[in-house]
Amino acid sequence: MKPMTVAVAGYGWWGKQLVKSASLTPKLKVAVVVDPKPPADIQDGSNQFGFRVESDFDKVLADKTIDGVILASPNAFHLPQTLAAFEAGKYVFCEKPLTMTGDGAKVMLDAAKAAGKVLGIGHELRYLEPVEALIDTIKNGTIGRLLSMEVNRSHDTFRTLPKDNWRKNPDPTMSPGGLYTGTGIHQTDIFCLIAGEPAEVRAETDTLVYDPPAEDYVRVKVLFKNGVHAMYSALSCTPYYSRFTAFGDKGWVELVAEGAIDKNKPMHLTVSTVPGERSTRVFSATADNSVKDNLDAWVDANRGQGTYRFTPQQMIDNTRIFEALVKSSRGGGVPVKL
Numbered sequence: 001m002k003p004m005t006v007a008v009a010g011y012g013w014w015g016k017q018l019v020k021s022a023s024l025t026p027k028l029k030v031a032v033v034v035d036p037k038p039p040a041d042i043q044d045g046s047n048q049f050g051f052r053v054e055s056d057f058d059k060v061l062a063d064k065t066i067d068g069v070i071l072a073s074p075n076a077f078h079l080p081q082t083l084a085a086f087e088a089g090k091y092v093f094c095e096k097p098l099t100m101t102g103d104g105a106k107v108m109l110d111a112a113k114a115a116g117k118v119l120g121i122g123h124e125l126r127y128l129e130p131v132e133a134l135i136d137t138i139k140n141g142t143i144g145r146l147l148s149m150e151v152n153r154s155h156d157t158f159r160t161l162p163k164d165n166w167r168k169n170p171d172p173t174m175s176p177g178g179l180y181t182g183t184g185i186h187q188t189d190i191f192c193l194i195a196g197e198p199a200e201v202r203a204e205t206d207t208l209v210y211d212p213p214a215e216d217y218v219r220v221k222v223l224f225k226n227g228v229h230a231m232y233s234a235l236s237c238t239p240y241y242s243r244f245t246a247f248g249d250k251g252w253v254e255l256v257a258e259g260a261i262d263k264n265k266p267m268h269l270t271v272s273t274v275p276g277e278r279s280t281r282v283f284s285a286t287a288d289n290s291v292k293d294n295l296d297a298w299v300d301a302n303r304g305q306g307t308y309r310f311t312p313q314q315m316i317d318n319t320r321i322f323e324a325l326v327k328s329s330r331g332g333g334v335p336v337k338l
């Protein structure tokens with residue numbers, strides 16, 4: 001079947017990953033990269049992957065040879081670019097976070113529905129084998145009734161970015177909540193997949209090492225309607241660390257990653273259902289493949305082949321958690337009902 005011809009918006013850290021992963025599947029052809037301020041190495045990428053470079057997003061939307069757009073622009077652009085792209089008749093895959101508010105996410109998903117298209121979302125973790133195994137272990141009852149989940153996913157990748165980089169701007173339209181929009185929103189997506197509808201959020205942020213007002217500490221606690229408690233915390237000023245632990249009334253399961261997803265480091269999945277005994281499986285997992293598998297599933301879903309793993313409700317709920325996190329942390333950790 002003919003590949004879906006797409007434009008990737010934004011050629012920063014993740015735009016490059018998306019172009020590379022898209023090159024691994026016959027289902028996609030990246031014809032254009034559009035970036036108003038492209039990095040110096042974009043010509044190397046163009047030579048390697050064969051895309052042409054544009055600076056005007058609207059011009060790309062007017063191009064009838066482009067079927068869809070993959071948005072890897074800074075967070076504040078996701079909502080307007082998604083709406084404009086659906087309006088222009090394109091397919092849309094949007095990086096996380098979809099946007100900053102639950103209502104905004106609903107507007108995006110309503111636009112997808114009105115266009116008769118499936119909105120893609122950049123939570124490739126759901127397509128990573130060890131994460132699939134973690135989710136399966138929780139869902140198949142191995143650890144009994146799920147009681148709580150605890151995650152810490154920290155890294156210091158953004159520590160050396162200049163003060164005025166969008167990643168260090170805690171404004172609610174840019175990147176509030178410390179590392180939450182970096183690593184946390186992937187984790188609360190998995191919380192929503194496992195535990196269902198969120199009921200209440202309490203969150204704190206702080207500035208420990210960064211220059212204020214940038215936030216480098218975040219902690220969020222989500223209570224789900226089914227009674228499951230889930231907590232995520234992260235520091236933006238310590239070397240890479242990643243642990244996801246789920247506790248049930250008959251055991252626990254824990255996934256530990258040795259490095260960031262694009263560093264292709266091993267991940268260790270440990271299960272214990274008997275006191276003092278545990279078994280560990282080691283996985284090799286790559287961002288290249290999990291991002292590719294997510295893109296493939298998005299293309300397939302738009303061709304009526306298979307169901308995309310993300311429901312619109314989960315995508316809206318996760319964005320509502322993000323919005324509530326900002327509100328709660330600005331209010332000194334007050335509970336915010338959803």
Ligand SMILES: NC(=O)c1ccc[n+]([C@@H]2O[C@H](COP(=O)([O-])OP(=O)(O)OC[C@H]3O[C@@H](n4cnc5c(N)ncnc54)[C@H](O)[C@@H]3O)[C@@H](O)[C@H]2O)c1
Binds near residue numbers: 012095097122
């Ligand atoms: N799925 C993941 O695991 C993952 C990982 C990293 C980043 N991301 C997401 O990808 C997005 C980009 O993050 P990044 O780390 O690549 O950022 P970045 O700052 O490295 O790159 C952003 C790029 O977008 C360009 N840009 C700015 N305005 C634009 C516009 N209006 N249209 C098109 N391009 C524009 C910038 O010039 C820059 O080259 C963010 O939403 C981020 O959350 C996802």
